[in-house]
Amino acid sequence: MRKAILIGLTCVVSMMLVGCNSTTRIQENTVTNKEHKLAPGITLPLQQKVAVYMPSSFLATEFVLSGNIQKPGRAVTEATESLFNNYYSSFSWFEPGKQEQASLVFKVHPKWEVDGNKIVSEMAFTVFDRDGNALYSDVMTGKSTFNRDQLDAGFYNASYNSMLGMLVNFTNKHSVEIQQLRSGDISRFDLEKLIDDKPKSTGTGFFVNKEGDIVTAAHVINQCLLAKVKVDDNEFIVSPNAKSDLLDLAVISSNTPRQYYLNQTSAESLPLGSKITLVSYPLNGLLETSPNITFGNITSVKGLAGSKGIFQFSAPIQPGSSGGALVSEQGEVMGVTTSTLNIASLVKRGVIPQNVNFATSPQILKKFLKKNNIPFSTRKNSTLSPTELALKSSAPIACYQ
CATH class of the missing domain: 3.40.50 (Rossmann fold)
Structure with missing residues (x-):
């Protein structure tokens, strides 16, 4: 019983x-x-x-x-x-x-x-x-x-x-x-009949030529049924031209001619300690959909465990910053923002890192663009200041499912 x-x-x-x-x-x-x-x-x-x-x-x-x-x-x-x-x-x-x-x-x-x-x-x-x-x-x-x-x-x-x-x-x-x-x-x-009204995620991209091609991180658009970019209060549906998950790089086409775009650096190496500016559109839905500017330095020319083709920088980033361009004092693209260190996992070990962020190197970006026949320039194309040019050349990307 x-x-x-x-x-x-x-x-x-x-x-x-x-x-x-x-x-x-x-x-x-x-x-x-x-x-x-x-x-x-x-x-x-x-x-x-x-x-x-x-x-x-x-x-x-x-x-x-x-x-x-x-x-x-x-x-x-x-x-x-x-x-x-x-x-x-x-x-x-x-x-x-x-x-x-x-x-x-x-x-x-x-x-x-x-x-x-x-x-x-x-x-x-x-x-x-x-x-x-x-x-x-x-x-x-x-x-x-x-x-x-x-x-x-x-x-x-x-x-x-x-x-x-x-x-x-x-x-x-x-x-x-x-x-x-x-x-x-x-x-x-x-496809617009199939997507939700609100984007599933957001990121940042930047124009690299007058034809209107936009570079971003591949993971920004990986799960999109439809991706949209907003430029000058106009929203465009964009389609992928090239993508590499291994490099975490992608090019999407707006099919819209551009007056302002960022040129690539002609340097063959990254100067350690160089100042960089990041223009991005973080925390979409929480913050206003307007560009966010942060400043920092190149803190290491290698990524985690000494990986090549990736470098560390100190400019603060948030969700939505991925794909944003790191711009030098000369207005050249020094890298593409891809990720940050997983702080939560390190806090459990008693370590609190600050501003340990990662970007794809400009050398890798140029090779990727060349391989996929995406035109770009290493010559200065504007009289605007580097920050002004970065602002006019960057755009938010919304991923819809």
Whole structure:
């Protein structure tokens, strides 16, 4: 009797923390449930080709729950593939610019939260035809219990339930219309219809020629479905011309001729201790969208562990400074801002570093530009002061998903 009571108490405590009942994945061939049923006469799969867009940042999301690293993106990916393959004859993930046939494009923006012993999935859906006309929009919530050993099943089931509700409602309302749709090329689908209103992240770039090419750090645009740059109160959609994740460099084109741009240094080495100016657009959304100027010096001609092609500088930076140009007293580009030392990890060791920041060297930048046939100049092209020229040549970059 005492043993039974102890087991019962253990179960109650477990439920308060992470759930007690066993959680297993919903069967892959499940196309309806008690809450959501298809109308009579609808036969699955529907003979249509569909593409689904979901922000890449969500699919890569990780967080700690119950002492373990959770990856809900994997669960929602597998739930999406299972459900859409049940409902449609052809399913694929939307890839911008890829030549692909589809009659419907689904925009899915998910959110997660843990409510007691349940995982709650809230998903905002919009369904477009191949031409970008919105046919259906809704927000659906799915829930699932979970326990310590089967969190993956909890994430899977919560996302499955929310998407199942959407597919049932959309199919019941538009079944006749769906059957009449024709597939077409979606490589030129309007990406602005798929992105959120607010940018996922921001960074900085700078013009390097009169043609309007902009240099930035590659990680600034890596997960963008769409990138925009703002110049003189005008916002432009920009497309990547060249990118290297290894060097953390990218060139994007504004297709807008420029009067002001930064020239590259002709020096073959970095003078230690040289003064530099950084113009960037940090903490977008917290600070005004206006340029921020900081000053410092080149403090080391090598990066972490003596790595080459990267150097250290002392001008303060913040999130959003990445991609900004470090400009010399002569108005030349001395480097591209890429990263800062991870202060949080060092504080745990009792070390509090200050202004240990890193940039890609000008020599690496010039080689990158030459390799990708991006024109640049090493001659002075303006009578403006170095700071004024840097201000007029820099621009904020917004990354949308």
